[in-house]
Amino acid sequence: MANGNSKTAFFIEIKGLVQGIGFRPFVYRLALEKGITGWVRNSLTGVEIHAEGLSDSLHSFVQEISLKAPVAAIIESINPQVVVPDGYTDFTIQHSTQEVDQITLVSPDIAVCPDCLNDIKQQHHRLQYPFVNCTNCGPRFSIIRSLPYDRVNTTMDVFTMCPSCVAEYSDIRDRRFYAQPVACNDCGPTYQLVMPGETETQFKLILEKTIKLIEEGKVVALKGIGGFHLMCDALNPSAVETLRRNKLREKKPFAVMFRDVDVLKKYAIVTREEEALLTSWRRPVVILPAIKNLAPGVSSGFPTIGAMLPYTPFHHLFFERTSLDAIVLTSGNLSDEPIVISNEEALRLFSSWCGGVLVYNREIYNRNDDSVMMVINGKERIIRRSRGYAPLPVRVGADVEGIVAAGAELVNCFAAGRKNYVFLSQHIGDLKNFETYVFYRESLDRFLRLFRVRPRLIAADLHPDYLSTRYALQTGLPLIQVQHHHAHIASCMAENSEQGPVIGVAFDGTGLGDDGTIWGGEFMVCDFTGYRRITHLPYIALPGGDQVTHEPWRTALSMVLQVTEDEDFIFRLPFLNKIKPDTVHLVKTAVEKRINAPFSSGAGRWFDAVAALTGICTETGFHAEAPMRLEAAIERGKAFTYPFVYQEHRIDLKEAVQAMIYDSLVPGNAAHIATGFHNMLVSLIEKVVSEISEETGIRTVALSGGSFQNRYLSEQVENRLSQAGFKVLFHRNVPCNDGGLALGQIMIAASQPGNQ
Ligand code: ZN
Ligand code: ZN
Ligand code: FE
Helix, strand or coil: CCCCCEEEEEEEEEECCCCCCCCCHHHHHHHHHHHHHEEEEECEEEEEEEEEEEEHHHHHHHHHHHHCCCCCEEEEEEEEECCCCCCCCCEECCCCCCCCCCCCCCCCEECCCCHHHHHHCCCCHCCCEEEEEEEEECCCHHHHHCCCCCCCHHHCCCCCCCCHHHHHCCCCCCCCCCCCCCCCCCCCCCEEEEECCECCCCCHHHHHHHHHHCCCCCCEEEHHHHEEEEEECCCCCCHHHHHHHHHHCCCCCCCEEEHHHHHHHHHHHHHHHHHHHCCCCCEEEEEEEEECCCCCCCCCCEEEEEEECCCHHHHHHHHCCCCCCEEEEECCCCCCCCCCHHHHHHHHCCCCCCEEEECCCCCCCCCCCEEEHHHHHHHHEEECCCCCCCEEEEEEECCCEEEEEEECCCCCCCCCEEECCEEECCECCCCCCHHHHHHHHHHHHHHHHHHCCCCEEEEEECEEECHHHHHHHHCCCEEECCHHHHHHHHHHHHCCCCCEEEEEEEEEEEECCCCCCCEEEEEEEEEECCCCEECCCCCCEEEEEEEEEEECCHHHHHHHHCCCCCCHHHHHHHHHHCCCCHHHHHHHHHHHHCCCCEECCHHHHHHHHHHCCCCCCCCCCCCCCCHHHHCCCCCCEEECCCCCCCCEEEECCCCHHHHHHHHCCCCCCHHHHHHHHHHHHHHHHHHHHHHHHHHHHHCCEECCCHHHHHHHHHHHHHHHHHCCEEECCCCCCCCCCCCHHHHHHHHCCCCCCCCC
16 A cells, blocks of 8 residues: 555546536546546546545545535445556546447436525625525526536526626636536526516515515415425414415415424424435425424314425525514415416416515426425435436336336326436326326426437336326337336335345225226235235225215225115214215115225225224315325324234225224224224234245335325334334335336336346
């Protein structure tokens, strides 16, 4: 080993996704700082560096490449080898020869960095400039039209840089070297606050007037990074009510932005892991247990808060000048439509009822909602993958070049494969909504162009009526249809680099089975090439089909009918109090005669039925409301459970159903039933998995499907199975709900004979 003072050389190979995100200039600046000479260039698998210098500097150079790399870089390995020095006197960025076939990353949007927040207090051309950014922060995916990532290929192309910005952009030692959206007060985008009969264009006054509107209890529509938000004082009940009323039937909890972590901690319990997520450059919404009330309308009666911290310069400037603790910051859209991105549409939809509409003159090209996260058992779990995460890929253990996955229908997200990377789209939404479907088609086209995917195969769900499946058919590409729950488990396996076979537990609301019935409480043994359905939750008839998702009392009645047909008794059940006897009778007949009452083994339907039986939620206002309310009712720490039978691959819940019905006759028993039902499911999963394991010898379990967003279920099942010695796989960076389905679809398509 050379001593610290003698000159030596390293050839450093960095593998991973490090191109197109300012990585080479970063290496260059670091080399200058450390007095290192040589060069850096892109390679087929990442970046290569030849570095010469004193041994100590070289070692700290290598170390700091990992520590200080641009936030969106994914370094998979960094491998320095000692080589002979060539006597370089400077450090250069070399142009590589074979850039054509490389996979280039598109960075997600990055929260404004502390250096930039400092700059707007000091730099003469950026005082209070609300669009400040640098190589380490600012908009990316939301403004990129195509690659290479140059200003002309972004929506910043209409702004001509002033001489000061040009100087910074051109100086490799500057933090803004090659920062495509670089801008200042003299040359960049500007805000306008449009109010009834008045438009404010001076930023200082815009800020003052916005704050005044919010403090007076008005709602303001604010153009953010990936779309518009609607904001109001989170502690003002009438402001929150105005927002809810005008967002059209909006019943879901609203996300809330807090001034800082300390203030947030007055309202919610924040663990170390949750704090790390909240303060990360990705700045997602994190779902936390509430300890102090905001305005009653914010969380729709749930004991949780969807919290986030300021991430644009405007958010920071706003909180610096007001004493408000927290503002509601919910997607600017009407009920199920995609988040609004154009100024014209925002003005059309929001000016009549908002105190002001705050727009700016830079176009949002890629719509990009806030991401939503949870921490369960100390590990992060993504619920909605968008701003800050999309469009970073997931690395998988198969060649997926040219395979496209159309995704699901309700919580859609599609995917496209390049080499062994799966690029998952941002959250798209419910395709049954026409505007969302338009967004889907448009984003899919843009994605394929952006990542230069040449589609050769398309994977879609087995369900012929999903709009995503129909779209896949229309493309004319060879089509592979994938069973929904197999795709869920495959997604979980892929995320965990697991080849299988595994015991898959797929619990969700609904998905078409290969036998024509609706599945969703599935136990299967599978790998990427196929699956065997071992058992499932008992079927339950769904009177009225899709209607049951809005009226879970129907499913509850159907569940009751599995154990009794005694009408007098049924009419005495408290949960049917508010339903007209004629309607009850009609539904009962539908179940008995099997008229428009398809069978489903969906776990979500069982949650619905039990939630309605307890009276907690007989009718719903949004997707998965009933299961969420049932979970919220649990008495934690209670071991009470209901009985079940598992014999010869059949699950029998009749005894449990009987017991729950009797318990529901006693007022005030909802928490008791909720607890017992959850605990029963946990024991049931443990029991069934253990038996399948004994039969097959498989010791790895993959948990997937939207039901695992249930914190209690996930915690308990993961802990119990781990304690029983199983290797437990769960989702972290890909949603367990249908938003993660496309990843599984791609993996299964890639494993079909002839496609490997
Ligand atoms: Zn910055
Ligand atoms: Zn400028
Ligand atoms: Fe699903």
